[in-house]
Amino acid sequence: MLSSTLAAIREPDSALAERVAQHLDNLTKPPGSLGRLERLAIELALSQDEALPRVSPPGVLVFAADHGVAAEGVSAFPQAVTAQMVANFAAGGAAINVFARQHGARLEVIDVGVAGELPAEVGRAVVTARVRSGTRNLAVEDAMTRDEAEAAIAVGIQAAERAVAAGCRCLIVGEMGIANTTASSALLAALCDASLEAVVGPGTGIDAARLAHKREVIARALDGRRVDADDPLGALAALGGLEIAAMVGAYLGGAARRVPLLVDGLIATVAALVACRLCPALRPYLIFGHRSREPGHEIALADLDARPLLDLELRLGEGSGAALAFPLLESACRLLAEMATFDQAGIGAAP
Numbered sequence: 001m002l003s004s005t006l007a008a009i010r011e012p013d014s015a016l017a018e019r020v021a022q023h024l025d026n027l028t029k030p031p032g033s034l035g036r037l038e039r040l041a042i043e044l045a046l047s048q049d050e051a052l053p054r055v056s057p058p059g060v061l062v063f064a065a066d067h068g069v070a071a072e073g074v075s076a077f078p079q080a081v082t083a084q085m086v087a088n089f090a091a092g093g094a095a096i097n098v099f100a101r102q103h104g105a106r107l108e109v110i111d112v113g114v115a116g117e118l119p120a121e122v123g124r125a126v127v128t129a130r131v132r133s134g135t136r137n138l139a140v141e142d143a144m145t146r147d148e149a150e151a152a153i154a155v156g157i158q159a160a161e162r163a164v165a166a167g168c169r170c171l172i173v174g175e176m177g178i179a180n181t182t183a184s185s186a187l188l189a190a191l192c193d194a195s196l197e198a199v200v201g202p203g204t205g206i207d208a209a210r211l212a213h214k215r216e217v218i219a220r221a222l223d224g225r226r227v228d229a230d231d232p233l234g235a236l237a238a239l240g241g242l243e244i245a246a247m248v249g250a251y252l253g254g255a256a257r258r259v260p261l262l263v264d265g266l267i268a269t270v271a272a273l274v275a276c277r278l279c280p281a282l283r284p285y286l287i288f289g290h291r292s293r294e295p296g297h298e299i300a301l302a303d304l305d306a307r308p309l310l311d312l313e314l315r316l317g318e319g320s321g322a323a324l325a326f327p328l329l330e331s332a333c334r335l336l337a338e339m340a341t342f343d344q345a346g347i348g349a350a351p
């Protein structure tokens with residue numbers, strides 16, 4: 001499934017970019033005056049291969065899984081909070097539920113590897129696609145086998161395919177998994193050869209002593225796991241998480257079906273980085289919603305040459321920052337479709 005998805009991702013059409021840029025210049029405004037919104041309009045057109053792209057309704061995919069490394073005491077919250085938050089998503093009470101409702105989004109929560117049983121009513125409200133009940137502790141052994149990582153990627157591809165089949169025109173990809181800032185920071189440090197001082201941050205809000213401990217745990221993981229930066233799938237298996245792998249799949253599956261992909265904070269951006277290493281042709285389909293407070297995010301963004309749309313000092317995850325940026329995508333589409341040209345409005349061009 002992974003190889004056929006990778007093969008289906010197309011480079012965008014540069015002639016279309018030219019046509020859309022020309023249309024933008026014909027609209028009743030000084031050329032370039034809508035700034036980054038104009039570039040965004042072109043990116044959306046290229047993703048969809050449509051001169052008049054449409055991003056509504058969006059689909060929100062929230063992948064949830066647990067992490068063996070939580071046992072090292074690297075999060076401010078216990079592992080059980082992952083399952084409790086899945087119940088909260090199912091009941092509609094989390095931040096991402098609020099923004100999904102606001103945007104009329106189709107929201108799907110996918111249990112790709114939560115540890116422990118979910119109550120039956122929660123199980124009915126989520127997609128159950130557990131590859132295993134949480135990863136192994138990456139500080140002492142590989143978090144996943146390669147097969148498990150590929151199986152989790154396949155869960156993400158299938159979720160993206162369901163969303164597109166249900167009519168979603170844009171995907172907002174989010175995650176929930178206690179200790180996943182540890183996994184994503186380890187993966188980022190390994191893939192970008194970045195220092196742990198620069199990469200590792202407080203996640204849910206740990207104090208300085210625990211932050212030092214988190215760095216030490218990640219240093220141990222990097223020493224112990226033999227990670228080859230030129231082997232993104234191997235790195236993902238050794239240091240990643242099931243929900244991170246599923247996000248990789250969701251990006252790839254969405255791009256294969258030509259929908260723009262809104263990327264969230266640190267964890268989501270590290271998944272995007274892994275996906276781009278697997279398939280560089282993915283990059284034009286990615287739109288970066290926001291800049292997270294988590295310090296590693298800056299490093300991941302720089303590696304991807306990405307400039308996020310918003311900086312609201314968020315540090316939540318769940319896809320929240322991506323969802324908050326969605327209205328800008330809607331505005332970019334509407335200006336292409338609805339603004340009058342100079343000819344239509346009878347306004348003379350600049351002298």
Ligand SMILES: Cc1cc2ncn([C@H]3O[C@H](COP(=O)(O)O)[C@@H](O)[C@H]3O)c2cc1C
Binds near residue numbers: 075178179204205317
């Ligand atoms: C109540 C609650 C809701 C959340 N929603 C997202 N996260 C975020 O925090 C976690 C990562 O931080 P760390 O690595 O420090 O555990 C992830 O689950 C992420 O999605 C949450 C965390 C909590 C506690």
Ligand SMILES: O=C(O)c1cccnc1
Binds near residue numbers: 265315316
């Ligand atoms: O950047 C994020 O998405 C993030 C930061 C802290 C905790 N959870 C997620």
